[in-house]
Amino acid sequence: MVRNRILRITVGLFSLVLALGQRPQHAQQQFDVKANYTKSEHMIPMRDGVKLFTAAYSPKDMSQKYPILLNRTPYSCAPYGAGAYKENIGPSPLFAKEGYIVVYQDVRGAWMSEGTYVNMRPQNDHKSKPSDIDESSDTYDTIDWLVKNIPNNNGRVGMWGISYPGFYTALGMIDAHPALKAASPQAPISDWFIGDDFHHNGTLFLPHAFNFFTGFGKARPKPTAIGDGSRFNHGTPDGYKFFLEMGPLANADIRYLHGNIAYWNEMMEHPNYDAWWKARDTRPHLRNIKPAVMTVGGWFDAEDLFGALNTYKSVEKQSPGAHNILVMGPWFHGGWSRGDGEGLGEVRFARRLRCSIARTSSCRSSTII
Numbered sequence: 212m213v214r215n216r217i218l219r220i221t222v223g224l225f226s227l228v229l230a231l232g233q234r235p236q237h238a239q240q241q242f243d244v245k246a247n248y249t250k251s252e253h254m255i256p257m258r259d260g261v262k263l264f265t266a267a268y269s270p271k272d273m274s275q276k277y278p279i280l281l282n283r284t285p286y287s288c289a290p291y292g293a294g295a296y297k298e299n300i301g302p303s304p305l306f307a308k309e310g311y312i313v314v315y316q317d318v319r320g321a322w323m324s325e326g327t328y329v330n331m332r333p334q335n336d337h338k339s340k341p342s343d344i345d346e347s348s349d350t351y352d353t354i355d356w357l358v359k360n361i362p363n364n365n366g367r368v369g370m371w372g373i374s375y376p377g378f379y380t381a382l383g384m385i386d387a388h389p390a391l392k393a394a395s396p397q398a399p400i401s402d403w404f405i406g407d408d409f410h411h412n413g414t415l416f417l418p419h420a421f422n423f424f425t426g427f428g429k430a431r432p433k434p435t436a437i438g439d440g441s442r443f444n445h446g447t448p449d450g451y452k453f454f455l456e457m458g459p460l461a462n463a464d465i466r467y468l469h470g471n472i473a474y475w476n477e478m479m480e481h482p483n484y485d486a487w488w489k490a491r492d493t494r495p496h497l498r499n500i501k502p503a504v505m506t507v508g509g510w511f512d513a514e515d516l517f518g519a520l521n522t523y524k525s526v527e528k529q530s531p532g533a534h535n536i537l538v539m540g541p542w543f544h545g546g547w548s549r550g551d552g553e554g555l556g557e558v559r560f561a562r563r564l565r566c567s568i569a570r571t572s573s574c575r576s577s578t579i580i
Contacts, residue, residue: 242304245296247271252293255356257349258341264323265316267361268300276365279312279357282372283379287322288315291436302371312364314357318379319349323434330474331403331491334382350383358390371395373545374515381493381522384500397507398515398545399522404488406517417454421463428472494521500530509542511555
C-alpha cells in the first residue's frame with residue numbers, strides 16, 4: 212500500500228512538471244476560465260490578526276470535490292474584484308481543464324494584504340506566541356482557513372511558485388499543515404548573498420539589483436490594488452555607460468534612490484556575509500519536510516540556478532524521509548512555464564543535437580553551446 216502511494220505521488224509530480232513545460236498558445240486561447248470557474252475573494256486572518264488578500268477560483272462543476280493549488284506571491288494576484296478573472300489559472304492550462312481549486316494570495320505587506328512587507332523574511336524556528344510569525348506560519352494559517360472555508364475542496368493542498376513565489380513555496384513546506392501534500396518550488400530564491408539573483412559568490416550584480424529594487428523596493432504604506440507603474444529612467448539606452456558613470460556604489464542612493472528604497476540601504480549596510488544575510492538563507496530550515504517535493508530549475512537560469520539546486524540538496528540532506536525529486540532542463544529563468552525548451556535565444560538545441568549525430572559540415576559553430 213505504501214509503495215503504491217509513493218508511486219502515485221511520483222507519477223503526479225512528474226505529471227506536474229510535464230504540464231509546466233507545456234503552455235501551448237492554442238490551449239490558453241480555447242479554455243474560458245470565467246465560463247468554467249467561480250471566483251471569490253477573501254481576507255484570511257493570520258494568527259497575529261493580520262489579514263491576507265486571497266483570490267480563489269473554484270470549478271463550477273460541483274459533482275466532485277477538488278484539491279487546492281496555492282500560489283503565494285509578492286507580485287500581485289490581480290485582477291482584483293470578484294467579477295475580474297485571470298485569463299489563465301494554475302501552473303498551466305492543463306490544470307485548469309483538469310479541475311482544481313486554484314488560489315492566489317498576496318503575501319504579507321504586498322498589494323492588497325495587510326501587514327508589513329519584509330524581503331526574504333527570516334524564518335523563525337522558535338515561535339512561542341501569536342506575534343511570532345514568518346512565511347511558514349502564514350502558509351499554515353492560510354491552508355488551515357482554506358480547507359475549512361472553501362466549499363467543495365477535498366482537504367488536499369499543493370503549492371507551486373516560480374522565483375520569489377518559489378521562495379514562499381519552499382518556506383511553506385517547513386512545519387507544514389497536514390493538508391499540504393505536495394510542493395513545487397521552482398527557481399526558488401534560497402540565498403541572496405551567496406548565489407541567487409543579486410550576488411553570485413558574494414559579488415554584487417549591480418545592474419540586476421539596482422534595476423529590480425528601483426521598482427520592487429518602493430514602500431507600500433497601505434493595501435492597494437494599483438501598482439506604481441513607473442519605471443526608472445536611466446537617461447540612456449547604454450546600460451554599461453550608465454553604471455560606469457554612476458561612480459562609487461554610494462552614488463546609487465545619493466544620485467538616484469534618495470533614501471526611498473529601504474532594502475537597498477540595508478544591503479549596502481551589510482557588504483559581507485554576516486548574521487543579517489545568514490538569517491535570510493532558507494537552506495538550514497529545510498528540515499523534517501513532510502510534503503512530497505519537486506524542485507524545478509533551468510541550467511541556463513542566470514538568476515536562481517543556485518536556489519533550485521541547493522533547495523533540492525538541502526531537503527535531500529536534512530529530510531531523509533521526504534519524497535524529494537529534482538527536475539532540471541535547458542531552460543532560462545522560469546522558461547519551463549512559457550516555452551518548450553527547444554533553444555536559448557538564437558541557439559536551437561534540436562539543431563545542435565542533429566548536427567552532433569550527423570557530423571555534417573553544414574553545422575556551424577554558432578549552434579554550439
